Structure formats: structure tokens, C-alpha cells
Amino acid sequence: MLSAVQWLDMGNRSDEVTESRDTEDLLEETDQLLSGTGLEAGTDESLASADEPADSRADTPVDARSDEPADASRLAGLRSWLSVDSYFSPKAFLAFVLLVSTGLLAGGMMIPIAGRIVGIFGVAFLIGLLTAKRRYLEMTAAGTAVGAVSAVASNAFLAAAGSFQTVVAVGVAVGLVASLVGYYFGRDLRTGLTRDIE
Known part of the structure; x- marks a missing residue:
């Protein structure tokens, strides 16, 4: 049998409102954390990217979202193409x-x-x-x-x-x-x- 205190405690718990989160919101936050573009304190870019819908960020090319410029990745590809080990x-x-x-x-x-x-x-x-x-x-x-x-x-x-x-x-x-x-x-x-x- 439940005591009166336990009964009241259960009643108080049922009054609590739990916040349910959508799966898309969780995936969006995970994507922001992994890409390093979101949730950085005090930057306007992070606030703008957090407010942006996920579809618009998905259309952005990877080079534009990454911190590394596109020229650096092209130079790395050229360097590996010109390396001696690729031919001999x-x-x-x-x-x-x-x-x-x-x-x-x-x-x-x-x-x-x-x-x-x-x-x-x-x-x-x-x-x-x-x-x-x-x-x-x-x-x-x-x-x-x-x-x-x-x-x-x-x-x-x-x-x-x-x-x-x-x-x-x-x-x-x-x-x-x-x-x-x-x-x-x-x-x-x-x-x-x-x-x-x-």
C-alpha cells in the first residue's frame, strides 16, 4: 500500500511538464556540433546557423561550411598527384x-x-x-x-x-x-x- 506522502509525491510528478524534443532538432544540433559551426559562444554566425533551417545548410557545399579553404584541399590533391610515390x-x-x-x-x-x-x-x-x-x-x-x-x-x-x-x-x-x-x-x-x- 502507498502512504499518503508517496501518493502526494506521485501527484506532484504528474503535474510536471516534460519537454519533448523532435528527432530532427536533435539531429540538427548534433550536425552543428560535429561540423563546428554552431553553439560557439558569442558569435553571430552560430546564432544565425542555429536559427537557419536544416535544409538550407544541407544545400551548402562542404567547402563553404568547413574552416579549411578550398584552395588548401586542391593543393593537397595536387601535391599527392605530383608525389614520386604515386608513379614510382x-x-x-x-x-x-x-x-x-x-x-x-x-x-x-x-x-x-x-x-x-x-x-x-x-x-x-x-x-x-x-x-x-x-x-x-x-x-x-x-x-x-x-x-x-x-x-x-x-x-x-x-x-x-x-x-x-x-x-x-x-x-x-x-x-x-x-x-x-x-x-x-x-x-x-x-x-x-x-x-x-x-
């Missing part, structure tokens, strides 16, 4: 040099004739098959560098005798062709395997 990744190049060199040495030890070419081709094929991003420039540079160094190292006597340019040219050509063809076929197989069946 030094880390990927060094990794490819190590992998192609390993393939060249392994192929030369396992297959006596044309083993180095097969090794370069095989490693380039696997890299093309396993990597998601296209890295033709890095693979080309790695293949030519490894091919040139390998040709000079294995034909040091001919290079010293005066045929240095010929030895380097043959090494560059072999490394370039083997790495690019292997990488291309690896990428082509990857595209075929990952493409959705229609």
Missing part, C-alpha cells in the same frame, strides 16, 4: 630487385642453360600474380638493373676486354624482356582469376 615506389623497386636477383640465382643453379632468364621470368610472373597494385615501372627498372649487373658479373673478362657496352646492353635487354613478359602474364592471370563471372 622506391620500396617496391628494392623489393623487386631482391626478388628478381633471388630468382636469377636460383634459376642459374637449377637449370644450366637459360636458367637465369627462366628464374627472372618465374619471379616476375609470381609478383604479377600476387600483387594487387600495378608496378610496371618498378619491375622494368628492377629487371634491367639485375640483368645488367648479372651480365657484367658473369662476363667480367669480356667487359674488361673492351666489350663493356655490348655486355651491358645484352644484360639490360634480357632482364627487361624476361621481367616485363613474366610480370605481364602474372597480371593477366590475376585479372582472369579475380574477374566476376557474368
Whole structure:
């Protein structure tokens, strides 16, 4: 049973008026807080934006509502477009040099004739098959560098005798062709395997 005090207390609570808030008002205030445009003390802009209907603010472009000027975002986009990493990744190049060199040495030890070419081709094929991003420039540079160094190292006597340019040219050509063809076929197989069946 309820006592008289509890009964009166319940009666007083029922007389209290609770303020109900519309969902749109709550979303509008949340949007103002997150965008940093509203509820800043003492600014006329915040008062004007709080009184503004939500539809008019939604039509305002993001650049006009943010504190950061549009030129800064354009400069950031231009800077990323001009960065060296977007065209040539030094880390990927060094990794490819190590992998192609390993393939060249392994192929030369396992297959006596044309083993180095097969090794370069095989490693380039696997890299093309396993990597998601296209890295033709890095693979080309790695293949030519490894091919040139390998040709000079294995034909040091001919290079010293005066045929240095010929030895380097043959090494560059072999490394370039083997790495690019292997990488291309690896990428082509990857595209075929990952493409959705229609």
C-alpha cells in the first residue's frame, strides 16, 4: 500500500511538464556540433546557423561550411598527384630487385642453360600474380638493373676486354624482356582469376 506522502509525491510528478524534443532538432544540433559551426559562444554566425533551417545548410557545399579553404584541399590533391610515390615506389623497386636477383640465382643453379632468364621470368610472373597494385615501372627498372649487373658479373673478362657496352646492353635487354613478359602474364592471370563471372 502507498502512504499518503508517496501518493502526494506521485501527484506532484504528474503535474510536471516534460519537454519533448523532435528527432530532427536533435539531429540538427548534433550536425552543428560535429561540423563546428554552431553553439560557439558569442558569435553571430552560430546564432544565425542555429536559427537557419536544416535544409538550407544541407544545400551548402562542404567547402563553404568547413574552416579549411578550398584552395588548401586542391593543393593537397595536387601535391599527392605530383608525389614520386604515386608513379614510382622506391620500396617496391628494392623489393623487386631482391626478388628478381633471388630468382636469377636460383634459376642459374637449377637449370644450366637459360636458367637465369627462366628464374627472372618465374619471379616476375609470381609478383604479377600476387600483387594487387600495378608496378610496371618498378619491375622494368628492377629487371634491367639485375640483368645488367648479372651480365657484367658473369662476363667480367669480356667487359674488361673492351666489350663493356655490348655486355651491358645484352644484360639490360634480357632482364627487361624476361621481367616485363613474366610480370605481364602474372597480371593477366590475376585479372582472369579475380574477374566476376557474368
